[in-house]
Amino acid sequence: MEQLRRVLVTVLTAILVSSAGPLLWAQEVQAAPKEGVRQFNFAPEKAPDVPGFVKVSGKSVYDKKVGYGWANLEGELQTGMWERQRGTSWEYAGNLNLASRYGPDDLARSYASGPATFALDLQPGKYEVWVLSGDWGLLEYIPREPYKIMVEGATAYDFKMTAEEFYREFETPVLEDDLTQTDVWRRYVEPRFKWSSVVVDVTDGQLNVNVEGGRRDLTVFNYVGDYAITETRSGPKVCFTGALNALVVMPAGQDAVTGLQEIDRIDRWRQQDFAKKWPLRRGAKTELEPPAADLARGYTVYFPNPLRPVRPEHRDTSTRRTISLRATPGEYVPVTFAVYAVRDMGRTTVSVSHLSWFSEAASAHHGNASLIPFAEVKTGVVRYVAKPVGRRDPAWQPGPDMIVPTDSWDIRGDLAKQFWLTIHVPEEVLPVKHSGTITLKPEKAPPTKIDLELQVLPFRLERPTHLAIGMTYFSPLQYSYFAEERFWKRMEAEFADMRRHNMTSIQYTGIRMDDYDRMDKAFALYRKAGFEQPVNLLESYGAMCRLRRNGIPWETEQFHTEYVDFVRKFLDEAKRRNWPPIIIDFGDEFTNSAQEEFGAKLARNLKKIPDIVTGADSNGYKEVTLMAPEVDIVAFNNGWDGPKGVNRGKRLLKKETVDLIKKAGATPWLVNIAKDRFSNGYWLWKMVRLGIRGKMEWMYRSYNGMPWNSFDAKPMRGHLVYPGPNGTAVPTLRYEWMRMGLDDLAYLYTLEKTVEEARKDPARKAAVAKADAFIRELDGMIEDDMNKYRGKDRSKYVWPVERYDEVRNQVIDLILELRGTN
Numbered sequence: 001m002e003q004l005r006r007v008l009v010t011v012l013t014a015i016l017v018s019s020a021g022p023l024l025w026a027q028e029v030q031a032a033p034k035e036g037v038r039q040f041n042f043a044p045e046k047a048p049d050v051p052g053f054v055k056v057s058g059k060s061v062y063d064k065k066v067g068y069g070w071a072n073l074e075g076e077l078q079t080g081m082w083e084r085q086r087g088t089s090w091e092y093a094g095n096l097n098l099a100s101r102y103g104p105d106d107l108a109r110s111y112a113s114g115p116a117t118f119a120l121d122l123q124p125g126k127y128e129v130w131v132l133s134g135d136w137g138l139l140e141y142i143p144r145e146p147y148k149i150m151v152e153g154a155t156a157y158d159f160k161m162t163a164e165e166f167y168r169e170f171e172t173p174v175l176e177d178d179l180t181q182t183d184v185w186r187r188y189v190e191p192r193f194k195w196s197s198v199v200v201d202v203t204d205g206q207l208n209v210n211v212e213g214g215r216r217d218l219t220v221f222n223y224v225g226d227y228a229i230t231e232t233r234s235g236p237k238v239c240f241t242g243a244l245n246a247l248v249v250m251p252a253g254q255d256a257v258t259g260l261q262e263i264d265r266i267d268r269w270r271q272q273d274f275a276k277k278w279p280l281r282r283g284a285k286t287e288l289e290p291p292a293a294d295l296a297r298g299y300t301v302y303f304p305n306p307l308r309p310v311r312p313e314h315r316d317t318s319t320r321r322t323i324s325l326r327a328t329p330g331e332y333v334p335v336t337f338a339v340y341a342v343r344d345m346g347r348t349t350v351s352v353s354h355l356s357w358f359s360e361a362a363s364a365h366h367g368n369a370s371l372i373p374f375a376e377v378k379t380g381v382v383r384y385v386a387k388p389v390g391r392r393d394p395a396w397q398p399g400p401d402m403i404v405p406t407d408s409w410d411i412r413g414d415l416a417k418q419f420w421l422t423i424h425v426p427e428e429v430l431p432v433k434h435s436g437t438i439t440l441k442p443e444k445a446p447p448t449k450i451d452l453e454l455q456v457l458p459f460r461l462e463r464p465t466h467l468a469i470g471m472t473y474f475s476p477l478q479y480s481y482f483a484e485e486r487f488w489k490r491m492e493a494e495f496a497d498m499r500r501h502n503m504t505s506i507q508y509t510g511i512r513m514d515d516y517d518r519m520d521k522a523f524a525l526y527r528k529a530g531f532e533q534p535v536n537l538l539e540s541y542g543a544m545c546r547l548r549r550n551g552i553p554w555e556t557e558q559f560h561t562e563y564v565d566f567v568r569k570f571l572d573e574a575k576r577r578n579w580p581p582i583i584i585d586f587g588d589e590f591t592n593s594a595q596e597e598f599g600a601k602l603a604r605n606l607k608k609i610p611d612i613v614t615g616a617d618s619n620g621y622k623e624v625t626l627m628a629p630e631v632d633i634v635a636f637n638n639g640w641d642g643p644k645g646v647n648r649g650k651r652l653l654k655k656e657t658v659d660l661i662k663k664a665g666a667t668p669w670l671v672n673i674a675k676d677r678f679s680n681g682y683w684l685w686k687m688v689r690l691g692i693r694g695k696m697e698w699m700y701r702s703y704n705g706m707p708w709n710s711f712d713a714k715p716m717r718g719h720l721v722y723p724g725p726n727g728t729a730v731p732t733l734r735y736e737w738m739r740m741g742l743d744d745l746a747y748l749y750t751l752e753k754t755v756e757e758a759r760k761d762p763a764r765k766a767a768v769a770k771a772d773a774f775i776r777e778l779d780g781m782i783e784d785d786m787n788k789y790r791g792k793d794r795s796k797y798v799w800p801v802e803r804y805d806e807v808r809n810q811v812i813d814l815i816l817e818l819r820g821t822n
Contacts, residue, residue: 037262038120038249040068043110044079046089047100050107051269053246056118058091058098067121070096071208074116083234092236099235102715103136104189105273107266111135111243113147113211118247120207126252127200127207128259131156132245134193136705136712144481147213147242149196156209157196159242163482170478171725173404174708177384179312179412181275184386184396188711189274193245195263199252207249213241222518223477223487227509227542228703278386278715279395288315290342298445299411300340305801306740307677309400309733310338310418312384322451323438326812327425328461331743332500334736335377335421337450339440345411346443350419352377355434355454372426372434372454379407382418382733385718386710394715402722402732411442420736423454431458457812458821461746462753468505468533468669468694469742471498471720474703475510475522488521493727495529498700501735502742505533507585507696510703513543513570516577523579534581536615536696540567541588554598560605568609587616587627591642596623603630617671617696621650624657628664635671635696636661638786653786658690669694673786675720675734677804680741683789685748686782697738744804747811751775751818758818771814778807 032052033039041053049055054068058077062069074094082088082101091098096116103109111133112118129151144166149157178184200207216239248262294300300317304310317340327333339345355372380403387399403420411417421438438450476494479487498506506526511518526535544554544563552559567584574582584606590599599616606614607630615633618624620642628634639652653673661668668691673679675697684695700721705713707722722730755771758764783789788797 040247042112044089044091044098047110048106071117071119105270111245113242114240118209128252130197130248135243145241152200156198178386211242223480225510226546281395285313286315307801314416324453326455333423338418344413348442349408353436355436376424378422380420381409388716462750463746464749465532470503470505472507472699497729501739507536509539536583540584540586583615585615589619591620591623600626621647628661628666635669655784677737677741680738681744754818
């Protein structure tokens with residue numbers, strides 16, 4: 001009977017939810033329950049109140065006068081909030097956790113866990129009991145550890161997740177767009193917050209409820225290091241598994257409909273609360289009257305510049321039907337086009353033929369060298385995800401983000417959609433023009449063919465591997481949950497992906513510095529990937545934080561002594577184990593905490609270690625001036641005034657800062673300036689000419705939450721790269737723009753090398769003079785002050801997107817001329 005009732009509940013829930021549709025957001029829902037229905041939400045005292053629910057906090061000790069509360073709390077109640085997480089709070093007793101986080105709505109944002117028993121006085125009889133369970137986690141609550149919610153000894157909710165289920169959810173790209181409130185609710189909220197029910201017989205006048213799950217397994221922190229901000233570092237000292245968000249109790253009826261109606265009413269309120277907290281703000285539509293032929297076909301096809309992302313409301317058309325490209329062997333080349341669906345196109349597929357040389361005879365003679373197989377062309381679709389609007393407002397709108405690896409998409413009517421293909425030019429292929437065809441085949445409209453031409457150039461790029469180019473990289477701790485082998489395989493795959501995107505180094509954190517054996521494995525993978533530059537070890541700063549958390553203030557001599565000794569032992573171990581060269585990147589923006597003098601003092605003490613190489617990320621003028629004489633490498637961004645206003649508006653991204661650092665005897669790097677083509681290409685080239693020798697960007701992939709849930713953990717705080725199945729990496733547009741910029745840098749570096757080689761040949765004097773003039777002209781076109789590209793007069797300086805490829809083609813033509821080739 002109970003099994004039949006559960007089936008009926010599931011079916012009726014689906015009917016109620018599906019029938020609600022867009023009306024979920026249109027009508028104000030009453031929060032008050034029906035007579036006889038009791039509603040409780042479990043939350044810290046500081047959490048928001050929920051209309052119609054009785055809050056049960058850590059202070060809600062059972063009292064017979066009120067008839068409910070915690071019956072067996074252990075120990076003194078402790079309270080707090082999580083580091084850098086405004087609006088969050090927690091409470092802890094020896095057998096109870098209560099947490100309140102961002103959450104989708106005020107009911108689901110809070111929960112209880114732990115073996116403490118919640119008691120509710122009731123008249124004897126049968127009761128239908130509903131529980132809500134789920135959490136948008138910050139770090140360690142990614143549902144993986146089993147737990148149950150028990151009501152009167154009966155299981156109301158039973159959570160289990162196998163390794164394969166977890167990684168399927170963690171790695172599987174979402175193949176739909178975030179376009180409406182209903183989209184994001186059903187995709188991100190419903191699967192993470194589950195209602196479940198049970199009918200129990202209360203015979204002793206009291207209903208007892210508890211979460212059965214034990215303590216959380218915190219060994220995951222062996223794989224996240226000391227740098228990452230995690231819940232337990234500013235949260236309760238003991239964490240329990242599971243989550244009990246809400247409890248709804250009512251007398252058991254003759255059918256399941258009454259309970260479902262109550263839950264449906266609560267969920268309607270939750271969805272309205274979600275819509276208020278995370279409102280959707282749509283962008284303005286581009287006006288376009290498609291040509292008659294496009295109207296008849298049902299869609300337009302056009303060719304946006306890769307640097308101009310397509311938004312859902314974008315409208316455009318084009319009569320062009322050929323994409324022409326130039327690239328060198330080994331290069332990764334983006335190919336992009338878009339459609340505007342006048343009406344529903346249905347499931348739309350894109351395919352690409354081989355790219356081959358025109359001559360059949362030549363193809364027969366040269367074999368595989370005469371073609372680029374379609375296997376080297378990766379098809380993708382730019383997915384719209386919920387993106388934040390404004391700096392303080394939690395509103396969202398659909399925006400282009402990751403390039404999902406797929407060859408098809410369901411394209412709705414009155415919507416623009418961008419396709420992104422990446423061609424990997426084989427190392428051994430003839431330097432000729434290769435041609436092929438892209439075929440777009442909608443389910444509900446006629447197909448379209450696009451001609452594709454790729455001129456393979458007769459030279460290879462020389463990359464500036466003397467520069468340290470990389471990203472902040474956190475170890476993939478989620479892959480340690482079920483088996484360490486997965487952890488190392490994922491790290492190896494992500495290192496390889498960064499190498500394919502022209503990185504020569506990484507800013508590494510994620511394993512504690514004194515975990516020598518795991519560090520050994522990580523550095524072995526670093527060598528295997530072929531990174532040319534030293535490891536920039538940001539975990540050095542994490543070790544400082546651990547000492548402080550262990551009760552040793554930074555201001556004390558004890559800290560300086562113990563930290564320097566700690567680093568000395570680490571470097572001795574590095575030498576003994578023959579690790580790659582390591583930069584002790586201990587300085588992580590001391591400006592933010594007004595501790596610039598402390599940073600300089602620590603730098604002087606670290607220099608007592610023989611052969612140490614130190615680095616500091618600085619984001620204030622005072623910090624740069626104090627650190628530059630004391631460290632080997634100063635990485636800087638544009639900076640800010642600091643909490644005490646000491647920097648007085650001085651901005652750093654300009655030539656004067658480079659000169660200041662060099663004059664003090666340090667090497668200047670850039671850090672966290674932008675993830676675009678210009679900053680990683682032409683502007684970086686300009687700054688390298690001035691003395692910059694490295695650039696690091698934050699960050700490859702976040703360590704928080706489920707990556708394919710746009711609202712999980714820190715809502716709408718997206719990744720630069722998303723994990724895909726079988727070790728694949730799913731890039732974002734910004735990540736591909738960075739690669740395009742670093743390719744621009746490589747083309748310019750190749751030009752400079754070619755010029756130097758050509759100077760040895762008097763016959764190429766004219767070509768050398770022409771190239772020298774171009775380099776001088778390009779240098780003059782690029783401002784050495786990034787603030788000119790960001791200030792109120794930026795329209796005078798920002799490059800039109802067409803200029804990037806125009807300059808690239810000029811560089812290519814000059815290289816060909818210097819080489820004496822066509």
